[in-house]
Amino acid sequence: MKQIKTITVSLILLLIMSSIVWGYQWPFDPFDKQHVITGTLGEPRPVEPAVPERFHKGVDIVDRGLIGEGAEVYPVADGTIRKIETDYIIIYHGGIPAKIEYIHIVVDSKRRKNEEVTKGVTPLGKVDGKRHLHFEEEDGIRNPLRTPIGLIGLEPFIDRADPMVSGFDFWIDRTTTELPDELYGRVDIRADAFDPRTDKDGYAAGARNSIYRIGADFLQNGVAVGDSIEHIRFISVPADINFPRIYDKEIDNDTHSDTGYYYWVTNNPFAPYSAPNPEDTSNIWWNTKQRIDCGIADDARINSEAKYNDGQYTIRVTGFDINARSNFYEKVRVIDNFRPLVQKVTITKDSETKYDRGWTFDGTYLNSTGSSINELLGSGTYTITILFNEPVTGAALSIDTFDSITLTSSEPANNQKTFTVTLNIPSGSSFHDGKRTMTISAFDLAGNQILQLTSSDTQINPAIPDF
Numbered sequence: 463m464k465q466i467k468t469i470t471v472s473l474i475l476l477l478i479m480s481s482i483v484w485g486y487q488w489p490f491d492p493f494d495k496q497h498v499i500t501g502t503l504g505e506p507r508p509v510e511p512a513v514p515e516r517f518h519k520g521v522d523i524v525d526r527g528l529i530g531e532g533a534e535v536y537p538v539a540d541g542t543i544r545k546i547e548t549d550y551i552i553i554y555h556g557g558i559p560a561k562i563e564y565i566h567i568v569v570d571s572k573r574r575k576n577e578e579v580t581k582g583v584t585p586l587g588k589v590d591g592k593r594h595l596h597f598e599e600e601d602g603i604r605n606p607l608r609t610p611i612g613l614i615g616l617e618p619f620i621d622r623a624d625p626m627v628s629g630f631d632f633w634i635d636r637t638t639t640e641l642p643d644e645l646y647g648r649v650d651i652r653a654d655a656f657d658p659r660t661d662k663d664g665y666a667a668g669a670r671n672s673i674y675r676i677g678a679d680f681l682q683n684g685v686a687v688g689d690s691i692e693h694i695r696f697i698s699v700p701a702d703i704n705f706p707r708i709y710d711k712e713i714d715n716d717t718h719s720d721t722g723y724y725y726w727v728t729n730n731p732f733a734p735y736s737a738p739n740p741e742d743t744s745n746i747w748w749n750t751k752q753r754i755d756c757g758i759a760d761d762a763r764i765n766s767e768a769k770y771n772d773g774q775y776t777i778r779v780t781g782f783d784i785n786a787r788s789n790f791y792e793k794v795r796v797i798d799n800f801r802p803l804v805q806k807v808t809i810t811k812d813s814e815t816k817y818d819r820g821w822t823f824d825g826t827y828l829n830s831t832g833s834s835i836n837e838l839l840g841s842g843t844y845t846i847t848i849l850f851n852e853p854v855t856g857a858a859l860s861i862d863t864f865d866s867i868t869l870t871s872s873e874p875a876n877n878q879k880t881f882t883v884t885l886n887i888p889s890g891s892s893f894h895d896g897k898r899t900m901t902i903s904a905f906d907l908a909g910n911q912i913l914q915l916t917s918s919d920t921q922i923n924p925a926i927p928d929f
């Protein structure tokens with residue numbers, strides 16, 4: 463019994479392994495060599511005026527001899543003709559299995575509906591004046607170029623050039639308002655990308671081929687933070703109604719420049735479309751204010767609740783081609799959803815704490831927290847340490863009877879949260895005696911001023927020399 467089970471398992475394994483190398487041949491002679499891909503799945507096709515924008519549901523192929531118009535087209539596998547028109551043939555290939563459409567051909571006059579055809583033998587017709595074969599599998603439900611999960615497709619296929627991500631920008635979700643500097647709230651990312659699809663013979667389609675996959679990652683100090691976004695994957699094409707979810711309508715995608723297409727990386731075109739309203743699941747965003755452990759529509763109320771705490775981030779947009787080659791572009795931006803606040807102030811002398819107080823903000827009130835030490839300060843040398851809840855610039859401190867005091871931080875620029883300063887209280891004078899008020903000012907990286915503290919009094923009595 464045991465032995466039979468083992469044999470069954472290895473047979474299944476063998477089948478799975480074989481299917482990885484099974485593809486189907488090319489529709490042009492030579493059938494075992496790669497031909498030229500000039501258009502790919504998912505590209506925008508707003509070709510004719512008054513025709514609605516739509517996704518390209520197949521691949522465009524030119525024979526490798528570059529004959530174009532007049533090149534003979536053959537079936538990629540054995541099959542049966544299901545439909546025949548003057549300029550296209552639809553064949554069901556049971557061995558793949560797939561329904562494949564051969565479009566933009568002058569159909570061979572000998573072909574008939576329900577006729578059995580043989581791969582590489584039965585001529586289907588010659589490429590017409592469009593000078594390329596439009597080759598479509600299952601109405602765009604499958605990409606005919608082999609994919610890691612699609613397994614079966616045109617073979618051989620090799621892509622020897624990296625895709626290109628030329629840049630990206632940020633927009634307030636569902637608006638035409640660009641965010642050139644600080645990011646806050648719900649943000650759309652629009653990226654500029656293409657895949658030249660250069661094959662081993664050097665044929666390249668330039669910027670007119672769509673990217674295969676594109677997404678975004680968020681990093682701080684080289685470490686990924688929050689959730690990666692990757693909704694756009696042309697393993698199949700989305701429904702045409704979701705066209706504006708991928709391609710920027712503001713740009714004429716038919717006359718686009720050599721830089722490629724503009725993709726709304728943050729939208730999910732494979733999610734069900736609904737009218738533009740807050741429940742639309744395909745027109746989504748990167749929520750820079752997202753509350754930790756909550757859905758993307760849930761906003762944090764305070765900085766410490768946020769998945770992306772206020773501060774500096776590297777945003778990386780990466781494109782992939784079918785051979786898993788990749789290329790990325792990065793931008794450094796500050797996320798700023800909340801005003802900064804002083805989280806803690808301590809005053810120490812010879813490592814003994816003389817003053818210690820912390821604050822939190824609940825979205826409405828600043829509250830004092832933790833142990834609160836407030837002892838009399840005598841003459842001597844003290845270290846004041848101030849911790850902000852997010853990186854700040856322009857941090858300054860004054861104590862009413864002292865000259866202005868310069869704060870320093872040993873942390874790198876744009877990451878400075880902790881500042882220290884030495885305070886000398888002279889002996890033999892009563893000038894500083896009494897309750898003194900400390901004033902702290904600072905700005906977060908987006909230029910927002912810190913929240914006002916109500917009071918942080920401490921008592922100074924230089925007449926007391928030591929504690």
Ligand SMILES: [Zn+2]
Nearest residue numbers: 501521522596
């Ligand atoms: Zn086409």
